[in-house]
Each structure stands twice: as C-alpha cells, then as structure tokens.
Amino acid sequence: MKRRDFLKIGIVGAASAAAGLTGLRGASGAEGAGPVYRILGRTGLKVTVVSFGAMLTPEHEVMEAAFDLGINYVDTARRYMNGRNEEIVGRALKGRRDKVFVATKTQPGSISRKDIITDVETSLSKLKTDRIDVIQLHNLTGKDKTRIMEPETRAALLELRKEGKVRFFGVTTHTDQAEVLDALLADPERLFDTALVGYNFKSAPAVKEAIARAAKAGVGITAMKTQAGGYKTEALGKMSPHQAALKWALMDQNVTHAIPGMKDMSMLQEDMSVMGMRFTARDARVLDRYAEAVKGVYCHLCAICEPTCPKKVAISIINRSLLYAESYGALDLARSTYAEIGTASSASACGACEVCVAQCAHGLDIGLKMKRAKSLFA
Amino acid sequence: MGTRTTRRARTCTLACVIGALIFFSLLSDGATRAYGAATNVPAIEQLLPASGFAKGWVREGKVELFTKENLYEHINGEAELYMPYGFEALAYAVYGKSGTKEALAVDLYRMGSAIDAFGIYSNYRSPDAETVKAGAEGFFDGSQLMFYQDSHFARISASGEGTPDKAAFMACAAAIGKELPSPARPPKEIGLLNIPQVVLKTEKYIAESLLGYAFFKKGLTAEATLDNKTVKVFVVLGDSPEAARQTLDLYINSLRAAKVEPRNIEKKGTFTLAAKDPLYRGLVIRQSGPYLFGVTNLENPEKGIPLLDELEKKGK
Numbered sequence: 026m027k028r029r030d031f032l033k034i035g036i037v038g039a040a041s042a043a044a045g046l047t048g049l050r051g052a053s054g055a056e057g058a059g060p061v062y063r064i065l066g067r068t069g070l071k072v073t074v075v076s077f078g079a080m081l082t083p084e085h086e087v088m089e090a091a092f093d094l095g096i097n098y099v100d101t102a103r104r105y106m107n108g109r110n111e112e113i114v115g116r117a118l119k120g121r122r123d124k125v126f127v128a129t130k131t132q133p134g135s136i137s138r139k140d141i142i143t144d145v146e147t148s149l150s151k152l153k154t155d156r157i158d159v160i161q162l163h164n165l166t167g168k169d170k171t172r173i174m175e176p177e178t179r180a181a182l183l184e185l186r187k188e189g190k191v192r193f194f195g196v197t198t199h200t201d202q203a204e205v206l207d208a209l210l211a212d213p214e215r216l217f218d219t220a221l222v223g224y225n226f227k228s229a230p231a232v233k234e235a236i237a238r239a240a241k242a243g244v245g246i247t248a249m250k251t252q253a254g255g256y257k258t259e260a261l262g263k264m265s266p267h268q269a270a271l272k273w274a275l276m277d278q279n280v281t282h283a284i285p286g287m288k289d290m291s292m293l294q295e296d297m298s299v300m301g302m303r304f305t306a307r308d309a310r311v312l313d314r315y316a317e318a319v320k321g322v323y324c325h326l327c328a329i330c331e332p333t334c335p336k337k338v339a340i341s342i343i344n345r346s347l348l349y350a351e352s353y354g355a356l357d358l359a360r361s362t363y364a365e366i367g368t369a370s371s372a373s374a375c376g377a378c379e380v381c382v383a384q385c386a387h388g389l390d391i392g393l394k395m396k397r398a399k400s401l402f403a
Numbered sequence: 404m405g406t407r408t409t410r411r412a413r414t415c416t417l418a419c420v421i422g423a424l425i426f427f428s429l430l431s432d433g434a435t436r437a438y439g440a441a442t443n444v445p446a447i448e449q450l451l452p453a454s455g456f457a458k459g460w461v462r463e464g465k466v467e468l469f470t471k472e473n474l475y476e477h478i479n480g481e482a483e484l485y486m487p488y489g490f491e492a493l494a495y496a497v498y499g500k501s502g503t504k505e506a507l508a509v510d511l512y513r514m515g516s517a518i519d520a521f522g523i524y525s526n527y528r529s530p531d532a533e534t535v536k537a538g539a540e541g542f543f544d545g546s547q548l549m550f551y552q553d554s555h556f557a558r559i560s561a562s563g564e565g566t567p568d569k570a571a572f573m574a575c576a577a578a579i580g581k582e583l584p585s586p587a588r589p590p591k592e593i594g595l596l597n598i599p600q601v602v603l604k605t606e607k608y609i610a611e612s613l614l615g616y617a618f619f620k621k622g623l624t625a626e627a628t629l630d631n632k633t634v635k636v637f638v639v640l641g642d643s644p645e646a647a648r649q650t651l652d653l654y655i656n657s658l659r660a661a662k663v664e665p666r667n668i669e670k671k672g673t674f675t676l677a678a679k680d681p682l683y684r685g686l687v688i689r690q691s692g693p694y695l696f697g698v699t700n701l702e703n704p705e706k707g708i709p710l711l712d713e714l715e716k717k718g719k
Contacts, residue, residue, distance in 0.1 A: 080480055080481065080483065080484065081483055081484055082615075083526070083607065083609055083615075084614055084615040084682075086614075086615060086682040086683060087615035087682070089682070090615075090681075090682060102480075102481075104478075104479070104481060105480075105481055105484070106481075106484070106526045106527055107527040107529075107544075107547065107549070108529075109526060109527060109528075109529065112529075133479070163479070164479050199475070199479065199480075249480065250480075286483065288611060288612045288615065289611075289612035289615045289616055289617045290615050290616060290617070290682075291612075291616075291617040292612075292617075345472070345473075
C-alpha cells in the first residue's frame with residue numbers, strides 16, 4: 026500500500042474515531058472526493074482551494090500528510106515562532122518541494138532594501154529551499170498601504186526575482202482590506218500579484234466587492250480568518266460552523282483558495298473534505314445560528330458607526346468594555362476601559378437622545394448596547 | 404394566597420440577590436486573576452522595567468496592553484498560537500537609548516500557568532541558540548532575547564536602527580525577572596523528560612493535539628538519540644489513570660480505523676503497545692498512571708522499549 030493510500034484510509038478512519046464525524050467525503054462520492062484547484066490570479070499557479078495555513082502546526086508530519094493527500098500550497102511567515110515555523114515547513118517540504126507552492130512573508134517592519142533582502146535570505150535558509158513562490162508584505166492596513174509603492178521595497182523584490190529567489194509578490198491584510206486591495210489596483214505597474222485577505226461570512230460587503238475588483242484585475246485572492254472569531258457556542262449545543270464557514274468563503278468564485286490553520290489530523294480531515302463540497306441551505310442555517318449566537322458580542326470594532334452618532338459617543342470602546350464584562354467576565358478591565366472615555370463621550374451622553382440614530386453596519390442594536398453599558402458602568 | 408405570593412416573592416428576591424452576588428464575585432475573581440488587580444498579583448504593566456534599567460535607556464511612550472480580544476492587533480495571526488496556552492494579557496513597551504537610534508521592544512505575556520509559559524517559550528527556542536541566564540531559562544540570538552519565569556513569557560527584540568549590545572538585553576531581562584514571581588525554575592512536568600538520551604533544548608510542551616492527534620490533548624515531546632539515530636519521545640499528560648486509558652483506547656481505535664493492528668509486547672509483566680503509526684512509522688506507547696509515554700520514528704519498535712522504561716521511571 027502506498028503512503029498516500031494509507032494516509033487516506035487513516036485520515037478518514039482516525040477522524041471518524043476522534044472527531045465523531047460522518048459522511049467524510051460526501052455521501053455521493055462526487056463531493057469532497059479529492060483536491061480541487063483554482064488558478065491564483067495572474068500568477069497562473071494552480072492551487073488547491075483548501076491550502077495549508079502552517080502558523081499553528083507544531084508537527085511537520087501533519088503537514089507532510091496534507092501534502093501527500095494533495096494540498097499543494099502552504100503559507101507561513103518570517104515572524105511566526107521566531108522563524109521556527111518556517112523550519113517546520115522546511116522539514117515537511119523535504120522530498121516534496123516540487124509538488125508544493127510556498128508562500129511566506131517579510132517582517133511587518135521591513136521596508137528598506139536591506140531588510141527585505143535579509144528577510145528573504147533568512148526565509149530561504151529556514152525553509153531549506155532555493156526559491157519562494159509568493160513573498161508577501163506582512164499586514165498592510167489603510168494607514169500604511171503606501172508600503173506597496175515604497176521604492177526600496179519594490180526594488181528589493183525585483184532584485185530578488187531577478188536572482189530567482191522569489192517568483193511572485195503579494196500582500197496580506199486583516200484591517201481595512203478594501204482600501205489595501207484598491208491600493209494594489211492603483212499601482213500602475215501592478216507589481217503585486219496576490220493578496221491574503223481576512224474574509225469571512227461576517228465581512229462587510231465592501232470587502233467582498235473589493236475582492237471582486239481585485240480578482241477581475243488578476244490579483245489572486247487567498248482567504249484567511251474564515252472562522253469569524255471562532256467564538257465558543259457550547260451553550261447552544263453541538264454546532265460546528267467550521268466547514269460551513271470555509272465553504273462560505275470558497276463559494277465566492279473571486280476567492281482562489283483559503284488557508285485554514287491545521288494543528289492536527291482531525292482538522293486536516295475536516296478541511297480537506299470541504300474541497301468540492303457545495304455550500305448548502307444547511308450550511309447557511311448553521312452560519313445563521315452561529316452568527317445569532319455571537320451577535321450580542323461580535324462587534325467588529327470598526328467604528329464606522331461613530332460618525333453617525335450626533336453626540337460623538339465612543340461606541341466602539343464602549344462595546345469593547347461590554348465585551349470584557351459580558352464575554353470574558355473581566356469586570357475590572359471593562360470598568361477601567363470604560364473609564365478611559367471622557368464623560369462627554371460615554372454612554373451617559375445618550376440620555377439626551379430619545380431614540381438612538383447611530384447605525385451599525387453589521388446590524389448591532391447600538392441603542393440597546395449603550396443602555397446596557399450605562400446600567401453596568403454608571 | 405397573598406401570604407404565599409409574598410413569601411414566594413421574598414424567596415425569589417433573596418435567591419436573585421444571592422445569585423447576583425455569586426455572579427459578580429465570580430466576575431471580579433476572574434477579572435483580578437486576568438488583569439492583576441488582586442493584591443498578590445501585580446498588574447502586568449507594573450512588571451515592565453522603568454526607565455534606567457541600564458545606563459541611558461528610557462521608556463518611550465505609553466505601555467500598551469492587549470487582551471485575548473485584541474492580541475491580534477499587536478502580533479497579527481500569531482495571536483492564535485497563544486490562546487491554547489491560556490494567554491491572559493500582554494504588556495508592551497519600547498525603550499530607546501539616549502543619544503542613539505537603538506531601541507528595544509519588550510513584550511511581556513501572562514500565560515495560564517508555568518507549564519504554559521514554558522510551552523509558548525519552547526515554540527520559539529532553537530536548540531542552536533545561545534542559552535542565557537534569564538528567568539527559568541532564556542536564549543539570545545543576536546537580536547532577540549526570550550525567557551520564561553513562573554507564568555510569564557518575555558520577548559525582548561531589537562527595534563530601532565542598529566542592534567543594542569547583549570548587555571542591554573540582559574539588563575532588561577534582569578529588570579523584568581526581578582519583578583516576576585520567584586522561584587525562577589522550570590515547571591515540574593519537564594522533569595518527565597529528564598533522561599540522558601533526550602537532546603537538550605528540544606523539549607516542547609504542546610497544549611493541544613500532541614503529535615497532531617486531537618485525542619492526545621496535551622503533553623511533552625523531545626528529540627532523543629537511540630543507536631545514533633534521532634527518535635522522538637513524548638508524554639501525554641492525563642488527569643487520571645482512567646483518562647489515560649481512555650486516551651489510549653482512542654489511539655488504538657484510530658489505528659484500527661486506518662487498518663493498522665497494534666500488538667502487545669509483554670516484558671516482565673509490563674505491557675507496551677507497538678504499531679506502525681501512519682505519520683510516525685514505528686511507535687511504542689505505554690500507560691503508566693495518568694501518563695502515556697511513547698517513542699516514535701523507530702525502525703524497529705521493540706528497540707524503543709528501554710527508552711520507555713527510563714521515561715516511565717520519571718513518572719513514578
């Protein structure tokens with residue numbers, strides 16, 4: 026029996042035993058039957074729709090199993106585990122380098138030619154490879170999206186490509202994703218070919234729209250943070266929104282693939298089996314239920330609502346205070362956070378309004394939350 | 404009827420008051436543990452060094468605090484690595500050296516326990532890094548110094564232009580260590596791997612899915628040398644012998660589901676399970692009290708048994 030077949034049997038059986046899952050590859054056999062591929066924008070790389078987020082994986086053997094089962098793209102970063110994560114990926118790539126595309130990231134503070142080159146050289150050494158398929162500028166936001174146009178950064182990347190050390194350039198973004206994606210499109214040279222974007226069923230429509238614009242322009246989109254916080258929902262009984270959330274992200278054809286973090290074989294099985302599955306009405310119900318479960322606590326803290334409040338109440342900080350008190354049980358921290366807000370911007374300023382007119386882009390009842398804050402912190 | 408209603412109402416009110424008191428006492432208890440408002444646990448920001456921990460070094464700006472909810476704002480997706488280790492809070496500050504552009508960024512994490520602090524530290528430690536005298540254990544790699552002490556993990560990184568000398572890192576670490584709870588020694592669980600064959604500085608504590616198996620909830624791993632080859636030893640930490648036995652059953656089931664039939668090796672009344680693990684090739688595993696001891700990456704599983712015997716002695 027070949028190792029791949031052995032793992033295939035093992036992964037299905039082991040996960041059944043460990044995770045209590047059924048219908049692992051779809052009852053029909055047509056769904057989730059094996060790797061499914063999409064093209065990563067203008068890079069032309071043919072990647073598995075479920076790829077491997079390595080950040081949380083301490084055992085290279087789990088990654089080896091993923092690669093042997095057909096996952097062909099792995100994402101790591103210079104920063105994770107102080108470089109140890111790249112070493113773990115390097116071990117898993119041994120003997121498999123030609124079958125797997127490797128993406129890593131420069132350090133968030135690296136801008137100068139010297140820093141970018143040092144980052145890449147160090148990554149090559151840790152990964153024990155002679156090339157990186159996608160090198161990404163780490164964690165861009167609306168405030169520092171200008172890093173995209175930084176002449177030294179760009180010159181260093183081009184130099185590294187000329188030397189054959191990197192193949193394609195990308196960026197990563199968790200915050201202000203739409204702004205960052207639009208900045209890529211505003212680059213007349215279109216230097217960056219990929220974007221790793223925080224994207225899930227709770228994302229604002231503006232993110233989805235920006236992804237569509239970027240994909241249309243040939244930017245390969247990799248989705249991360251597909252789980253929307255991963256809040257615990259035990260109180261509602263057995264509910265596993267993981268697969269549904271992953272399917273939701275992949276349902277968007279403008280998303281090339283997702284990189285869920287996989288720590289163990291049961292996670293690997295759960296994620297692998299999503300490939301080729303359809304997003305069903307049941308998945309929609311699971312996500313609705315999950316969204317409902319976290320509705321009271323899941324404030325995006327985006328502060329988009331604040332300009333809509335005529336009293337200039339610090340809504341996002343107040344919501345954060347409520348989160349500390351109600352979700353984490355940290356009343357002292359909640360009070361100290363709330364105390365940072367001046368009286369004029371606190372929930373007590375709401376008293377002057379009969380009806381709350383502040384609008385939450387994500388449907389939170391702001392008036393109700395402010396009332397709760399007032400009674401809890403007054 | 405009216406009396407019964409009033410009595411019921413009084414009973415309900417009393418129950419509500421007691422319930423509320425319990426609720427808020429639990430809330431405040433959790434909060435003080437997490438954020439250091441209790442009398443014997445200093446707030447984490449107070450543990451960062453003041454300006455002057457070494458000549459010319461001055462704290463720049465405010466101390467920033469991060470919690471479970473916003474840790475990702477500081478360390479991006481890496482935040483997820485910290486959660487299984489009981490992350491509670493992080494204090495962050497930058498120090499600059501007067502007259503230079505040198506700077507040190509200090510991250511001080513409060514984790515769930517001493518073994519958790521060791522666990523997160525062990526994710527970063529490289530066997531090749533220079534060991535330094537800081538906390539229970541520390542290492543220095545030229546631009547970063549990391550150490551753990553009690554339930555805290557500290558990461559000191561060069562931040563400005565140029566790299567400060569090692570003495571600055573050491574002085575900063577000493578200033579933090581002085582404020583942290585003593586004694587500065589490793590948690591007792593690490594002693595389970597204290598056998599001569601274990602390669603020093605490869606010990607790790609994994610708080611979730613040891614060896615990549617979800618049913619091995621938490622435990623220790625390390626590299627070891629056997630017949631001039633590198634193998635991996637591990638200890639699954641259980642809460643009781645019964646729980647350990649159940650975990651072993653889960654492992655056996657997973658092997659059988661993968662069409663692997665483990666076999667029992669009996670020697671002097673001790674039972675050891677041997678199998679060809681799908682991920683780790685030859686493997687031997689044995690239950691002893693609340694622990695499962697094991698050796699993997701073996702060509703011949705039986706050769707791992709002497710190592711298991713030594714590990715088991717550490718668990719007695």
